[in-house]
Amino acid sequence: MWDLVPWSPVRDRTWAPWVGSRNLWVLVVGRSPKEHRIGIPEFKYVANMHGDEAVGRELLLHLIEYLVTRDGRDPEITNLINSTRIHIMPSMNPDGFEAVIKPDCFYNEGRDNSNFYDLNRNFPDAFEFNEVPRQPETVAVMKWLNTETFVLSANLHGGALVASYPFDNGVPATGTLYSRSLTPDDDVFQYLANTYASRNPDMKRNSCRIKTGFSNGIINGYSWYPLKGGMQDYNYIWAQCFEITLELSCCKYPRKEKLPSFWKDNKDSLIEYIKQVHIGVKGRVFDQNETPLSNVTVEVQDRKHICPYRTNKFGEYYLLLLPGSYVIEVTVPGHDPHLIEVTIPPKSHNFSALKKDILLPFRGQSDHISESNPLCPRIPLYRELEGHSAATKPSLFLFLVTLFHILFK
Known part of the structure; x- marks a missing residue:
């Protein structure tokens, strides 16, 4: 029903040390944890890529226990496990987590990895060159994305209360002239973010009491602040996986006695979000000889x-x-x-x-794909591109609001 696997970027199926000699561990929950089954979508949660943002790490450990102890007893959880292959990585930056000595709500030494790189600025970027050295943790996650057909994901952070959705970076073609950067699937992303935030009362009302542009606990990533080399944009563009970023706590590293309240506030959201991997349409493509x-x-x-x-x-x-x-x-x-x-x-x-x-009414090629989107280069892709979706085209109302801000701010 579940399987625990360490991920290494060095050699396939050989688990080598990380920057600080700590592995990245993934627990897979499902009826077929060791391999993909046709028709069963792949889902993942990743937390603690900023090592000092500890709440997500603890929540995912609680989630693992909740899933495995209720299988066979709770019909909802049992059906979810029957129909979904759930991957859970509690910590993408274990070195950073261990580097936190005197926890602080706002900044700690453990945010970056042991090489002092921010892992959420370390991925290839579709909008501009990101020439920072790719870190072992980042390389491992990129390889992991190529081994599975991930459909939906969330990346757990701390320091605010909001569900942020792609894009984090952008160009005029994606709407940046209007202080946003939207994907062709903006309706789905807003729905996904709302699914999580609406079940977390503190997130929905922005209980951190800081001045933000959050509306009902969600925001477009670029509208909040532009970010180059982020993981959620990489997932969506190169891995065909819809990912949002969940900011789950005002304090990045709260006192341990606060943890039960975080689980209480997020349990329903975490479960409901997994279910969304089952929206839309799925299937297989065959040629006239019924060859996939x-x-x-x-x-x-x-x-x-x-x-x-x-x-x-x-x-x-x-x-x-x-x-x-x-x-x-x-x-x-x-x-x-x-x-x-x-x-x-x-x-x-x-x-x-x-x-x-x-x-299909013809005979096709059945060559297997060797990696995710092999024909899509890992270089800026959106330069000089016209608006790629009706979702990025501004409404008259948005144009007038933007003009008002330009003239009167």
């Missing part, structure tokens, strides 16, 4: 990604979508796009997205 096709582009017609979302080595695709009607465009090299109409029902049924297998 890997590395085939499968995207909604009016919300294409700058790194096209492709089927995995089993021919699977997963698209997170809100209820409504969509046209899915399937593209195989050398053939015209194949269009499929789907209607997502108002509510997912039995912890499953709408299942829609696609049979």
